[in-house]
Amino acid sequence: MRIWTLLAILTAAMTASAEDLVPELAVVEKVGKPTPHWLVLNDPNFLGYLDSKVYLIDTDDGRMLGMLSTGAWHSATEFSPQFDMLYSPETYYSRGNEGERTDVLRFYDVENLTAQGEVVIPPKRGAGAPHRAYSGRSDDGRFVYIVNMTPAMSVTVVDVGARKVAAEVATPGCTMVYPTGDRSFASLCGNGTVLHTSLNDDGTRKGSNTTEVFFDANTDPLTEKADRIGDVWYFVSFSGRVYELSATDSGVSLGESWSVSSRSEHGNGWRPGGAHFVAAHPQAGLFVGMNSQGDDSHKVSAEEIWQFDLETRKRVRKLALDEPVARIAVSRDSAPVLAAATEGPEIYLFDGLTGERTGSLEAPLLGAGVLQFVEVQ
Amino acid sequence: MKAIDGWMARSSRSLAQRSSRRGFLGKLGALLVGAAAVPLLPVARASGVQPQEEGDPNTCEYWRHCAIDGFLCGCCGGSVNSCPPGTEISPVSWIGTCTNPVDGKDYVISYNDCCGKSGCGRCFCNTNEGDRPVYVPSKSNDINWCLGTQSNIYHCSTAVVLGLAQS
Numbered sequence: 001m002r003i004w005t006l007l008a009i010l011t012a013a014m015t016a017s018a019e020d021l022v023p024e025l026a027v028v029e030k031v032g033k034p035t036p037h038w039l040v041l042n043d044p045n046f047l048g049y050l051d052s053k054v055y056l057i058d059t060d061d062g063r064m065l066g067m068l069s070t071g072a073w074h075s076a077t078e079f080s081p082q083f084d085m086l087y088s089p090e091t092y093y094s095r096g097n098e099g100e101r102t103d104v105l106r107f108y109d110v111e112n113l114t115a116q117g118e119v120v121i122p123p124k125r126g127a128g129a130p131h132r133a134y135s136g137r138s139d140d141g142r143f144v145y146i147v148n149m150t151p152a153m154s155v156t157v158v159d160v161g162a163r164k165v166a167a168e169v170a171t172p173g174c175t176m177v178y179p180t181g182d183r184s185f186a187s188l189c190g191n192g193t194v195l196h197t198s199l200n201d202d203g204t205r206k207g208s209n210t211t212e213v214f215f216d217a218n219t220d221p222l223t224e225k226a227d228r229i230g231d232v233w234y235f236v237s238f239s240g241r242v243y244e245l246s247a248t249d250s251g252v253s254l255g256e257s258w259s260v261s262s263r264s265e266h267g268n269g270w271r272p273g274g275a276h277f278v279a280a281h282p283q284a285g286l287f288v289g290m291n292s293q294g295d296d297s298h299k300v301s302a303e304e305i306w307q308f309d310l311e312t313r314k315r316v317r318k319l320a321l322d323e324p325v326a327r328i329a330v331s332r333d334s335a336p337v338l339a340a341a342t343e344g345p346e347i348y349l350f351d352g353l354t355g356e357r358t359g360s361l362e363a364p365l366l367g368a369g370v371l372q373f374v375e376v377q
Numbered sequence: 378m379k380a381i382d383g384w385m386a387r388s389s390r391s392l393a394q395r396s397s398r399r400g401f402l403g404k405l406g407a408l409l410v411g412a413a414a415v416p417l418l419p420v421a422r423a424s425g426v427q428p429q430e431e432g433d434p435n436t437c438e439y440w441r442h443c444a445i446d447g448f449l450c451g452c453c454g455g456s457v458n459s460c461p462p463g464t465e466i467s468p469v470s471w472i473g474t475c476t477n478p479v480d481g482k483d484y485v486i487s488y489n490d491c492c493g494k495s496g497c498g499r500c501f502c503n504t505n506e507g508d509r510p511v512y513v514p515s516k517s518n519d520i521n522w523c524l525g526t527q528s529n530i531y532h533c534s535t536a537v538v539l540g541l542a543q544s
Contacts, residue, residue: 047498050530072530073521097495097530127529128521129446131511150524151469151514175512188512217513224510296506299446 030111031056031065034083034374036333038065039361041347042076042369044130049073050096054088055364056113059337059349062361066113070106073127075134076370080160081141081377084110087160089125089135089146105144105158119163121156124148126175130369131224132276133176140182143203147175155185157203166203171195176224178233181249186233188224190217194245196252214254215243223272223298227280227330229310234280236260236272236288238298242313258313260288260306269294274302276370279330279338284352285310287319287338289328301326301343307355317355321348329371341368428538429479437502439536441486444473444506446518447534450491452500458537460491466535467492468525471518473507474542483542489535492523497533 041055052074056065071090078087086108094100103125104118126134126149136145143166146156153175159166174189183199183206192213198206215222215237222235222243232255233245244255261270269292272278277289289302301324307316325340325348336352344367349359432439434457435449441457442449454461470489477484509516523529 047496050495091529093528093530098493098528101529126511126520128511128531129519131519149511149514149520151520153512153514173512175514188510190513217509221510221513224512296508299503299505299508 028112029066031113034110034376035060036331036374036376037337038374039329039339040077040079040372040374041363042074042130042372043364044074044369045364046366052090052369053364054086057361059331059339059359059361062359068108068113071104073125074369075127075130076132077372078135078137078144079110079374081375083374083376085116085160086110086113087137087144087158089121089144091123091125091127105146105160107160107163117163119158119160119165121146121158121165122148122168124150124154125156129275131176132370132372133178133224133226136177136179136185138179138182138185142182143199145177145179145185147177149175153187155187155197157199159203167199167205169197169199169205171197178226178228178245178247180231180233180247180252184247184249186245186247186252188222188235192217194252196247198249209251211252211254223278225276225278227278227286229280229282234278234286236278238271238295240266240270240272240288240290242286242288242308260290260308260315268292269297271295271297272302273297273300274324274326274328275299276327276329277302279328280310281330281332281336281352283334284330284336284338285316287328287330287352289325289340291324300324302328302340305338305340305350319350319355319357327368327371329373331373332375337373339371339373341371343367347371428477428482428484430477431479434536435500437500437504440475440477441484441536441538442502443475443504444471444486444508444516444518445488445534445536446503446505446508447488447490447501447531448497449500449502450497450533450535453491453497453533455491455533455535458535460489460535461494461497461533463494464491464532465493465526465528466490467522470522471514471516471520472539473516473518475506485539485542487535487537487539488518488522489537490522491532491535492526493528493530494532495530 037059039057043053050072054068088106101123103123106118126147144158148154157166174187174195178186187195192215194211197208200206226235235243240260273291274289279287286308305319323342327341331337338350338352340348347361435451460466467490
């Protein structure tokens with residue numbers, strides 16, 4: 001008799017708690033307000049690059065905020081000046097790896113990370129190992145530039161406001177895009193010059209100028225990896241010479257070049273190396289990934305990151321690394337974060353001003369592609 | 378002669394109406410780039426004699442692979458100079474200059490990509506001797522060289538001996 005009483009009490013208690021429980025409701029998250037410490041981590045997904053991806057990660061707490069699926073051969077992501085819209089150059093085939101090819105610049109709203117239309121572009125965008133400079137954006141946010149390589153070289157100009165292709169601009173013998181204002185961009189040329197292309201207000205080609213020959217593309221080429229502070233682009237050559245290119249809509253001028261290594265360091269094999277080894281910041285200076293593997297090591301990951309004062313052109317410090325680093329990027333704010341991606345899956349985080357290691361992130365297994373920090377104007 | 382002149386004039390006008398100068402120049406440019414990539418290389422064409430070789434062609438250390446960046450086709454159903462079944466060989470490529478350890482001579486190697494299937498995923502090598510940036514296309518292994526093929530989806534890379542390098 002007593003056991004039946006106990007069971008009745010327990011049953012009554014369970015029924016009561018079940019009635020009080022509020023069932024959970026599954027929802028889809030939205031992305032919050034961006035900060036300069038958000039990282040756009042482009043993932044070429046090398047072993048399955050028909051399904052490349054873009055991760056959005058908050059480096060302050062390491063939280064992944066969401067992801068885009070970006071088709072084949074995604075290199076880098078452009079975004080609106082307010083960081084409310086992402087523009088992604090992508091390639092698709094009607095049957096996965098074959099069939100009709102369609103290249104697009106896809107638009108995604110940041111709040112929902114959802115496609116909001118696209119512009120079909122000429123099906124010849126350059127592809128391969130990811131480079132930041134395969135695309136770019138005009139400073140005022142109106143045009144996105146996409147590099148074509150067939151291997152004839154040109155640039156597709158997309159008017160993102162009107163959502164249409166404005167022009168295809170030939171860049172014979174020169175390629176990659178380095179925006180230099182609202183209506184112009186620079187490209188590197190195989191004959192050791194820089195081509196500066198100017199655009200009309202409708203995005204069509206206005207004209208172009210070529211600098212004098214200032215480097216040798218065979219003996220000591222500038223790498224495609226570069227970073228920009230204001231009107232100055234910083235390029236680094238295979239041997240470790242820094243070239244400062246001042247460039248605006250009105251033209252390009254070359255500053256003096258200087259070396260990141262002493263004669264003895266160069267003799268000991270120290271060279272810039274990695275998939276993207278240059279990052280620049282107005283206060284923190286210039287970061288260059290370096291390895292000690294000698295000539296032809298320009299794609300060998302960095303053993304150390306060297307930090308330089310851009311006023312004095314002197315090395316401030318060396319940042320030690322547990323594992324070699326393939327790619328670096330620095331945030332644009334006054335408390336800069338330097339992100340340094342290993343070959344996978346770890347990304348080291350440093351205080352860009354002090355060089356202190358502040359944490360790490362987990363990247364895709366095969367390592368990150370192009371790293372970009374968010375800029376909000 | 379007058380009839381020939383008339384025919385030429387009609388043909389020229391017809392051609393001009395059917396084509397644009399820009400289109401012609403574009404095609405001519407592409408042709409010249411393609412032509413420059415292969416027949417005008419500074420090489421002495423092999424005359425039926427293949428170089429003596431040693432080493433395992435399915436390793437990154439194999440001498441022909443001094444400037445390669447990709448999956449070795451020999452590990453994917455092809456070989457050092459053939460594409461795997463069902464893929465398409467790229468008509469253009471980047472080139473490297475590699476020293477054959479057997480005879481000590483430098484050879485020009487054409488790294489034609491095999492295309493149309495997704496990445497093979499086996500025997501990845503990245504050696505980069507003499508590799509140059511993307512704006513020097515003929516020497517850049519960062520470029521996806523599945524160009525001029527039905528699909529630009531990259532599967533693997535060959536390493537074809539074009540001939541002796543001439544210094």
